[in-house]
Amino acid sequence: MDTLTAWLTKVRSLLAPALLHCLICGKTSRPAAGLHGICAGCEEAIPWIRQPRCQKCGRHVGCPDCSRSGQAVPIVCNRSAVAYTSVMREMLGQYKYRGNEQLAPLLGSMLDRAYIRLKAERERGQQGTAEIQKAESAFTGPFFPGIQSARNRRWQADLLVPVPVSESRFVERGFNQAERLADVLSGRRGIPQLPLLVRTHHTGKQSFKHRAERIADMKHAFAGNPDGAVLLQFEVWLETLGKRTRPLQIIIVDDIYTTGSTIRACAETIRTLCNDYGKVAEIYSLTWARS
Ligand SMILES: [Zn+2]
Ligand SMILES: [Zn+2]
Structure with a gap:
């Protein structure tokens, strides 16, 4: 007994x-x-965004931002893992401002869920908004309706590009929070990542600014990375894609999407860079939280 x-x-x-x-x-x-x-x-308290209300920016609540401007947006869409609630703000604060870098694998695996959802969406072809369809028909053309669906059956991103931090911010934190998240995603999904962008000037703490100020501030905040080694990696990567004709599928990675001005500015710079190499890119963003 x-x-x-x-x-x-x-x-x-x-x-x-x-x-x-x-x-x-x-x-x-x-x-x-x-x-x-x-x-x-x-885990139970995490406010996952499972069904975005706004198909463009991935917001979980009604979104005036995307319909307000009416101007063309340089990304196909943004998707975020979680809603930026006070609990999530605290969590990001621990990671970003209190230098708790060991949170990177956790936040990265949360971002991975947003990637899985984006992938599923692309494969189902349920990106219903008119702008997206228009952007895509520009690449596949009206005479090849089959290409779109064949492509979407196995959608996968080709490259991850983290949003860069300024030199002073990097020194202050000791790491680039977006790059660490991209590292995790890159490792899990086998998608290469390249630091294609740099900050051109210190934009100050975005959290203390109003929407219009942030947007104006961001316009010229990024440039292509002038580092020869990075450009060489980019060229080698482009070589490995061979003569593929479909647009490059590039994902910008960041911790948080607020007004989208950072992502838009990054996307414009990446698009220009790709055009310089004669390539067309479809650009997305994956962000850990959507405010
Ligand atoms: Zn706990
Ligand atoms: Zn929106």
């Missing part, structure tokens, strides 16, 4: 999930089922 009790206790302890020290709330608790490093309670 004693041996049976001992045996049962052992089996129970093997079956019961080990407790962990949660990266978010700091408590010792039952681990989450789907994410590493956090407790089940914190």
